[in-house]
Amino acid sequence: MFYHDSKLQYKVRVDKPNPAFAKLLQQAIGGIEGEIRVCLQYLFQAWGNRGPNKYRDMLLDTGTEEISHIEMLCTAVALNLEGATNDLKDKIAGENPIVGSIMGGMDPRHILSSGLSAMAVDANGVPFNGSWVVGSGNIAADMYANVMAESTGRVLATRLYEMTDDKGMKDLLAFLITRDAMHQNQWLAALEDLGGVKENLPIPNTFPMSDHIKEFDYAFVSTNIEKPAPAQGRWTSGPSIDGKGEFKHVQAYPTGEVPDLGIPDVKGYAQAQQMKGGDDDSLLGNIKDTIMP
Amino acid sequence: MFYHDSKLQYKVRVDKPNPAFAKLLQQAIGGIEGEIRVCLQYLFQAWGNRGPNKYRDMLLDTGTEEISHIEMLCTAVALNLEGATNDLKDKIAGENPIVGSIMGGMDPRHILSSGLSAMAVDANGVPFNGSWVVGSGNIAADMYANVMAESTGRVLATRLYEMTDDKGMKDLLAFLITRDAMHQNQWLAALEDLGGVKENLPIPNTFPMSDHIKEFDYAFVSTNIEKPAPAQGRWTSGPSIDGKGEFKHVQAYPTGEVPDLGIPDVKGYAQAQQMKGGDDDSLLGNIKDTIMP
Amino acid sequence: MFYHDSKLQYKVRVDKPNPAFAKLLQQAIGGIEGEIRVCLQYLFQAWGNRGPNKYRDMLLDTGTEEISHIEMLCTAVALNLEGATNDLKDKIAGENPIVGSIMGGMDPRHILSSGLSAMAVDANGVPFNGSWVVGSGNIAADMYANVMAESTGRVLATRLYEMTDDKGMKDLLAFLITRDAMHQNQWLAALEDLGGVKENLPIPNTFPMSDHIKEFDYAFVSTNIEKPAPAQGRWTSGPSIDGKGEFKHVQAYPTGEVPDLGIPDVKGYAQAQQMKGGDDDSLLGNIKDTIMP
Amino acid sequence: MFYHDSKLQYKVRVDKPNPAFAKLLQQAIGGIEGEIRVCLQYLFQAWGNRGPNKYRDMLLDTGTEEISHIEMLCTAVALNLEGATNDLKDKIAGENPIVGSIMGGMDPRHILSSGLSAMAVDANGVPFNGSWVVGSGNIAADMYANVMAESTGRVLATRLYEMTDDKGMKDLLAFLITRDAMHQNQWLAALEDLGGVKENLPIPNTFPMSDHIKEFDYAFVSTNIEKPAPAQGRWTSGPSIDGKGEFKHVQAYPTGEVPDLGIPDVKGYAQAQQMKGGDDDSLLGNIKDTIMP
Amino acid sequence: MFYHDSKLQYKVRVDKPNPAFAKLLQQAIGGIEGEIRVCLQYLFQAWGNRGPNKYRDMLLDTGTEEISHIEMLCTAVALNLEGATNDLKDKIAGENPIVGSIMGGMDPRHILSSGLSAMAVDANGVPFNGSWVVGSGNIAADMYANVMAESTGRVLATRLYEMTDDKGMKDLLAFLITRDAMHQNQWLAALEDLGGVKENLPIPNTFPMSDHIKEFDYAFVSTNIEKPAPAQGRWTSGPSIDGKGEFKHVQAYPTGEVPDLGIPDVKGYAQAQQMKGGDDDSLLGNIKDTIMP
């Protein structure tokens, strides 16, 4: 069973909104290398787990952590889209071809369909596909599937990191890269449990480890609110599989704030009642006078 | 941010495993009327919410509850598939055409791809599609989308209820039907907040309310571990929108047990190490002698 | 602009409902060889037509006729599903494995999702896909695309014809086969117009022409309610391209009746108000007493 | 059975072709909020209707009207793409990066695949998906599905309205917004029939009603060529559900012209015979001399 | 550049045709664990390879071998469908409910759409999806993707092996399992090259190695017709990664025969000219007399 906190697992800050970067972030949400895939993959593997319970527990912990990752990325998309509707008309109307290029770089459905928020699609607007959720019932095959998902996910995150100068976004991506590296180590540790891997195994390696977020390096994060004693799996203590750190066990806690996206832009045609700030009706009154029949 | 409990929100019991019913249950997991859709839909709407925070809070609470519903249905699928590999060879080989009919009624990928566990697909094996996750940024349109999702979800659940005699499954489905009815009332209450609906609105009505699970009727379930004071939304107190009950506010708690699916069937070609019961290696030894090179 | 008639283009009669045949008919509705594809393909080609208007007129006439074909097939699906909910519980519960085989042969979503009516999917429940709607803007390529669509559609219809003994269904399929043959001739005639084809071109040929419905053989059906003078295209007069008949021009008219599917089965969980026969409320009263809270 | 008129339901005029706007319009054609979805959804619900015939009649009338909407939007796409092939080579070759931005904003398949006409895809080129066509057999669930489809469709149309300064396009979109509002009222009226809704229900409300096209406001448009007496449904007379108008019954008639897209651009590689204006062969002769071997 | 041989890589023999098993085999052709996926995945990785050429060469060799695997499985599907049209009418018509169960267990599109041959779909008829073709440009991530594809592919093949008693099919599946094991070893060997893995790594291990086809065990098969000297990769000599064999280098050669599927069944509505055996027209004459107009 599942619970939530109104705060985020890690802080999400966008210094300068960029709708083109919002489009790129979608790959990490709804793409085949993205977080919806790993989230559902680990949870479905947990829910179908037969055999030793330690695998189920591990998969539930990390599958639940991934929901928090989707949440942070969706918040990042919404913040990057802030203000994208302004003078949109000029842009698309082509009166100013230079700003029109921004339109070319963004996902039009971020305006048309979602009203400046994230969608369950990839960077080209192709919807998330349930066929990507792999759980074979064979724990070795599943662990390789998980290593593969985190490997390609980590490569994606490093490329997103490369494509932005926004300090807030780089910080969030460094956090996600750190967790992807840990999760790979974790699934490889499970493979060691299953009879193999005594020495260093590669993880995608051209992103410098010195840019990892130390607090979360090699940390197995348990999201279980019952706070059981640290599991005895190979993935919670001892040397990490990449040979560069020590596994540790951490109880999940939020380090970010409650996100607040503010009031919708009038040109986005949200409902009039949404124009209120929090629960203050006064703003609504003005809007109603202006735009409602 | 998200947490989990190792127990289930409601008990899941299958009196007599039925692989054909497992196939039907997939519609409620990965189908367009299913729980992955509502789960992601409410969460994406929450994460993109602009305007009054009460909508975000409500959506997070219920979106999180829906993860628990996916979990229970996936557990139900796995339990219904118990034993499905036994004498499978005979069935498909056609030596016994009567049992062959059971094969015709089950999803072959439950054996071939998932090793007797749930998948992110519908009752025909068509994968979940992210395009179904609707969040428009207009709260009225979104509430109608949510009413629609729960309406068709409730109709689906009543038909599943009709198609089984298994007491455990009927009990689980009655729970889900009860929650679907509440969730419809809840989204309609939000629409009342937005200026409409003063009297009874229909919800799919040919399933008798007397078969609802009373404990969860008209209960707004908060999954927030911070346990905030009950929200002041129209959906937590006062008469329900269908005119037949009173809204109440309930803090989420598990009423089910920790699921245990046992040891995989040897014929399903799980990994040898999974054959152990819990962490007892002795069983593995025997299996290793028999089937591993 | 479009209009409709409440009657069908051709009579639809099912002598003995057969839910497994309903599933097969779905291929002719939502499959790649099906009628939604040709309907949208011809209409999109018409709406994007540049150059001689005769092509646009022809495409509009036939694209509109294809809507009537979808309508008849959907009616046929609904009629074949009549009664499929009865004792469904027994079937799926596996108490009677022989009748269970019928469940194996039907599309479970015909019960779960559509309440015994047609869906926009193929015979395996895979949804119709807009990528199949080909309109290239090159009239030669488009005419080949249309010949291909009708060729594979005709092969499909002949196989459906082979798979049923129901006289009503055979009659409907013979009508559709007749029209598929004409439509192939029609697109080939357009290719002749474009510089080729002076002699016999093959159409799938193992279905005997003597089983065609004569009234509609080689008839170009105009669905234009303005009733313009017969078009001068190669496809409205002169010898047919297969060398076996003469083209003729016919103004569209219904030859079928207004379809009436009757009252829904109580076990299908339709809305109570639908249980009424026509607009007679008395039946509803009884149902309400019985099944509504 | 279905018929067509060669004229459009409402005039379609593009003052200044804009290929980037053509791409956005695709969302209203082949997107989940678009017209193919509502068209097929209402028609499939009609064809599967059991119970009172008044629902079937209403659904057929409006489903048929939606085909006319697809037709107008497809015409609008083709007109916005007029001339898009000219000096395309320069653009993509990157010799002029500013005009290149226009390429970034358009759908490349509008040139490559469709030859400057509409496709059955959304604004990102993702194909229409038949899974979106919802018809559950429960009239209450279906009416909510229809309200949801029109709500999100209306929000989409208002955003498209916001993104253009082209007077012709704004006029067409105002027409579609007007009809979307009416159709929502209509489905809500059916819900009132089913036992609920006595007062104002919200429809997405930040688009001013004063910009509606009055002639079509609150008008139930019957597309039945048999011109039956006005139906007695709640949706053809009496106060509208939003409390702001009176329902009326209107027999469908075209108010637009016959569309004429002219001659294809030579660089689009249409067939040589399409280069003719109407049926005048002289133009073809010249083209043949120039570009055909 | 690519070439072919008219013979098969390994013999394909079906002792007793079984249309239900043909459906299951589709998972190994067009499913996410299937051969089209690995074939395209290795070839796309080869075609996009930057860096040391040895990776490109290895990927081309194995990608080409996988085409031969698709070919053998498609041949197996066609052979299993032999005779499936016979008395089909009886089956679907439900006159004989027991044989009807066979219909329930087969893919209806094997009759309706493909005329008793394989399709590019999975065991539920869901089409192959290009999103499964993973090539990230990072060789470590790609090798994990390949290990995962072969792991899940091997698990699938062992389950298919379990589900049949047909000696010919078991022999073919043992060949494919043997190659899947080798290919896993091969990709793991590439990972060793990249800095890791010194000892035994698990591959799905509950299928006994004694059932492998020895001739192809641990054999790196080169499909390059230029027959270059054996590559120096870790994957062509030395101990295998699973620690149970020695890698060897083998030049590809066919060990199977030219497949011959015979003459189509008349009831499948193939073209009359296909009824000929080889190029003998006499049979056609008879058929023409009987079934062609």
Place this chain on the structure above:
Amino acid sequence: MFYHDSKLQYKVRVDKPNPAFAKLLQQAIGGIEGEIRVCLQYLFQAWGNRGPNKYRDMLLDTGTEEISHIEMLCTAVALNLEGATNDLKDKIAGENPIVGSIMGGMDPRHILSSGLSAMAVDANGVPFNGSWVVGSGNIAADMYANVMAESTGRVLATRLYEMTDDKGMKDLLAFLITRDAMHQNQWLAALEDLGGVKENLPIPNTFPMSDHIKEFDYAFVSTNIEKPAPAQGRWTSGPSIDGKGEFKHVQAYPTGEVPDLGIPDVKGYAQAQQMKGGDDDSLLGNIKDTIMP
């Protein structure tokens, strides 16, 4: 069974890399008009062929040739993406809006997901779909499907030819256009065999034949390494169906070179070991010092 050569069928040269053109080329790889579709379509038709073997042989020859076409197009995509990562950060960060327009015109997944190589998707990033692979078992319907695929493929190739000034790309596209024209002639020749077509049939005709690559005009290319005697099909000798040439039989041979894509860009986060040129480790050493922990 299949083999490969390390050289290409025809030379692939890109004079000036253009990532926007790389995106357009994807339509010819993974689009419905693209080469994966025809490749799999011809091979599946071959593998399911019943009746005269000459059709199987022809289909295998040409299906195998199409793999070589995919290979060349994928090589062309990779070469057009060369250098696309350079100063990517600036572009997406929007500091230079003009270069940002280039980002708008390229497929972001070419950077994020594939590391500057081709993917199995179309020009909008929509994945290849196995439903496009048509093989009906009726040779006439299949030949029309093949003519249609080549017709729309040829129209696509001519439009790509129009959109580039790069001499290398124009040369490759002229080669592909030449082969598309031949393949259409070939399938039409098979239709003549089946009883029709005595005179000129149109193929998309606004691309001048004088721009064809003469060496490959009207040449039936056999990819069979057994080098059998020229087949006697209508498609290997005699006048071509379009009446403008003579068929000839040619044994396949490479005319291109071994492709070499060089070393990956450091910013693309490939694996460090890929940075080596060929097998020279020295470059790796430097990179390791710089970017690896």
